[in-house]
Each structure stands twice: as C-alpha cells, then as structure tokens.
Amino acid sequence: MPRFAANLSMMFTEAPFLDRFALAARAGFKAVEFLFPYEHPAAEIAKRLADNGLRQVLFNLPPGDWARGERGLAALPDRRGEFREALARALDYAAALSCPRLHVMAGLRPEGVPHDTLLATFAANLDRAAEECAKAGVKPVIEPINHRDIPGYFLNTTDQAAAIIRALGPERIGMQFDLYHCQVTEGDLVRRVERHLPLIAHMQVADTPGRNEPGTGEVNWPFVFRRIDELGYRGWIGCEYRPAGETTAGLGWFAPYRNET
Numbered sequence: 001m002p003r004f005a006a007n008l009s010m011m012f013t014e015a016p017f018l019d020r021f022a023l024a025a026r027a028g029f030k031a032v033e034f035l036f037p038y039e040h041p042a043a044e045i046a047k048r049l050a051d052n053g054l055r056q057v058l059f060n061l062p063p064g065d066w067a068r069g070e071r072g073l074a075a076l077p078d079r080r081g082e083f084r085e086a087l088a089r090a091l092d093y094a095a096a097l098s099c100p101r102l103h104v105m106a107g108l109r110p111e112g113v114p115h116d117t118l119l120a121t122f123a124a125n126l127d128r129a130a131e132e133c134a135k136a137g138v139k140p141v142i143e144p145i146n147h148r149d150i151p152g153y154f155l156n157t158t159d160q161a162a163a164i165i166r167a168l169g170p171e172r173i174g175m176q177f178d179l180y181h182c183q184v185t186e187g188d189l190v191r192r193v194e195r196h197l198p199l200i201a202h203m204q205v206a207d208t209p210g211r212n213e214p215g216t217g218e219v220n221w222p223f224v225f226r227r228i229d230e231l232g233y234r235g236w237i238g239c240e241y242r243p244a245g246e247t248t249a250g251l252g253w254f255a256p257y258r259n260e261t
Ligand SMILES: O=C(O)C(=O)[C@@H](O)CO
Pocket: 035, 060, 103, 105, 143, 145, 178, 181, 204, 240
C-alpha cells in the first residue's frame, strides 16, 4: 500500500504551523513534509515531530525571496553564492529533523539568459548539492512544475528532469514526481511513473484541475495508487493539496491507507 505524508504547508492550515503536527498525527499520518521550516527553530520542529511520533520526509531549500515571487536559486547564474548558503541552511535543518530528502528548486528563467547557461548552472549547483547531501545521508530531489502554477519555472517535464538526473547520477539525485504537475503538463500518469520509476525518490499528489484532495477532480486515484504500489514504489507520497473544505472532513480518500508506516 502507498504511504502518504501530510503536507503541513497546505493541509491543516486551520491551525498555526506548529500545531499542525498534532493534527496530522491525530488524522492517522505517520509522516509529514512542508515547504519551508526556516521561520521556526529546528529544535522546536524536532520536538513537534517527536511528541507526535511523526517522521519528516521532505522540505525545500530556501528559495530566495518567496514573497517577491522567487521560486528557487539553483539555475540562476548570478545567485551561486546564495545557493551555497541556502544549501548549508537546509542541511542544518535536515540534520536536526533527520530528514532524508531535500527539494532543490530551480527558479524562474531570467529574461535574456540562454537556456544552456541556466542548465549548466543548475547542473553545477546540483552536483555540489549532491556532494554535500551525500555526506549527511540526504538525497536532493528536483521537481518538474507546471506552467500554470509557476509560470516561467525552469524545470517543467519529467523527461527534462530525467535527463539532468541521468547526467549527474541517479544514485546522487532523485526526481520529486508530483502527480498533480505531471497531470497538468503531460498526463498519462501511470505510463510516466513506469518510465521514470528508477529515478523517483519522492512523490506528491493533488487532484486536477483544482489542486484539492484526491477524489475532487478528474483522476481515478484508486487505480493510480494501486499501480504505483504494484510497480514497487516504496517511497512517500506527500499530500500537497489544498483541502476543498476543512482538512479532516476531506480525508475520506485516505482511510484505506491510514495504517501504512
Ligand atoms: O509546488 C510544488 O509542487 C512543490 O512541491 C513545492 O515544493 C514548490 O513550490
């Protein structure tokens, strides 16, 4: 059976961030992910995880100035120093939270910079991230993101991500396969999971088109989840969706998977 992690940036937003850990555990989750921990001391988050018997399975490197629209630094040639600092900060948190995966966001394509320059920067930063992360027992992951949610994002398709991962070594870098982004951009979900399975180190889910919980949109999730399981994926699937109503009221879809650890 697939194992689901609650995404605490999107779920349980009825409560302040630090109180969401207890709500996720009460709802039956054994693991959590979120976008960014950096507004809270790592020790405080570690305490919430321990108090609630939860594992931290993923979070993101600092993405630059999120409030001003930045969405990562890794492909940006003039931000390499900042990328190194972001990596070090994320690794400090990962150590404190015993987190095995870090999402390295590529960033938005700056106007006038050739694609090859961005790609070379992304590859060089990922190479460095892989080296530093390996020392800490962490795997960095990259995620193709659709044009509608983040217009101008550098990494958009699973094939593009796969080519970068193969060039750098799948044992060093993984794919964060977000089924929601894949359905928006590419579709053919099960065939794409089959194609990229050896590279996939983390998954995420939301239904399309609304980015709400599974069962609110157009995808046959029981079939997709069953195939993912049959294909042998044993990693986590982060529930990166905006609940259509109150979070707990929308967890009916999760009932068959609640006991997976
Ligand atoms: O948007 C997503 O999908 C994510 O996984 C985030 O980490 C990046 O915005």
